Amino acid sequence: MKTVLEDIRVLDFGRFIACPYCGKLLADMGADVIRVERPGGEEDRTIGLLGPGGENLAYPSYNRNKKAITLKLIKNEMGQKVLQDLVKKCDVVIHNYTPRAAKAMGLTYDLLKAVKPDIILTAISCFGSDGPYAERPGFDFVAQAMSGAMALGGYPDKPPVRAFMNPMDFCTALSAATGTLLALRHRDQTGEGQMVDLALLRTAISLTAPAIAEAEVLGQLRPRVGNRAAYLGPTDLYKCKDGYVFMASLVNTLWRRFVKMIGHEELLDDPELSNDFQRFQHRARIDPLVAEWTEKRTIEEVLDKTGEAHIPCGPYLELDEVSRDPHVKATGMVDYMDMEEPGLEKVPVSNTPFKLSKTPARMERRAPRVAEHNEEVYSGLLGYSSEFINALENQGTI
Secondary structure, three states: OOOOOOOOEEEEEOOOOHHHHHHHHHHHOOOEEEEEEOOOOOHHHOOOOEOOOOOEOOHHHHHOOOEEEEOOOOOOHHHHHHHHHHHHOOOEEEEOOOHHHHHHOOOOHHHHHHHOOOOEEEEEEOOOOOOOOOOOOOOHHHHHHHHOOHHHOOOOOOOOOOOOOOHHHHHHHHHHHHHHHHHHHHHHHHOOOOEEEEEHHHHHHHHHHHHHHHHHHOOOOOOOOOOOOOOOOOEEEEEEOOEEEEEEOOHHHHHHHHHHHOOOHHHHHOHHHOOHHHHHHOHHHHHHHHHHHHHOOOHHHHHHHHHHHOOOEEEOOOHHHHHHOHHHHHHOOEEEEOOOOOOOOOEEEEOOOOOOOOOOOOOOOOOOOOOOOHHHHHHHHOOOOHHHHHHHHHOOOO
16 A cells, blocks of 8 residues: 655654654654664663563554664764765654754754755754753653643642653654654755754643743633643542543533533532633532542443533543553554564554544554664665675674
């Protein structure tokens, strides 16, 4: 089947989450993505909880459908020559280095466009390519702390709490993939390449901007209310007989159906509960009524009732329950990858987050092992002789 990016080649210097996930999205849509690592492999393979093969189970999710080569760039003249040969064969280069580190590796836009004028560089870092913090390293957690995102999480009179699924990494990856596709579209129209510059902090602030506006214009800091939604009607995690559900009742149309469902229609005539903000202010009155209703019922019973009333509701699932959910199974939201190693024959990975009806994403190749495609890329793509490849290996360049 024809894929929408099958004529695009990407050189991927991504590490950890944001940049590798961007590369994975492009690879899922058919791009030929070549992951470049230092000889011996990168640390994002072996950070955290390790699986039977000695690598973590995050690496397969972010690097499927890619090829993998090794190349030493810093203080390596021959490595820089190989890089130039690779860039000439590619459409896009992606990395997540600070500007200083990118310069040391020969990965700045000025250096790359001198080799291939229409190259597209997608650069991801914590703070972006300019500004007083540009050279500071940083991760998702730092962006959460500095954007106000962490100020939104936690409970009253307790320290702030960060989100634990790295939202700034994943949102930046999606933005990076979008920006890269827009740059490719621009190149189709004009023949020009360009730099796509992304910052985790910029992503984070794009998400917290409404709360920042409330603070600056209205002088109101959003309260930390745990799992509840600030300024809205009953929207929280509630205990049932056999677990928890998350119910969301906001706007008046939902509120009217909600109070009828829980058997407290008298609340409809209460002038202190006429809008979401008032219902939030009087949550100490409302929430116990909701909790009393859910605690008398099983999760299935609550889901049946909320389904009849058309109230948004879903069960709380532990991590080992997610892939068994009937809807998740039926729609293929979790896929499985055979890493071709004992104990790793069926590794859960996320499916591509978007579905296209005519040019669907595909998962055709497991995440690559260190240097697995050196021969294919250096001999097949670049046309290097076996003698030259051996010389690169002997001097530690690949």
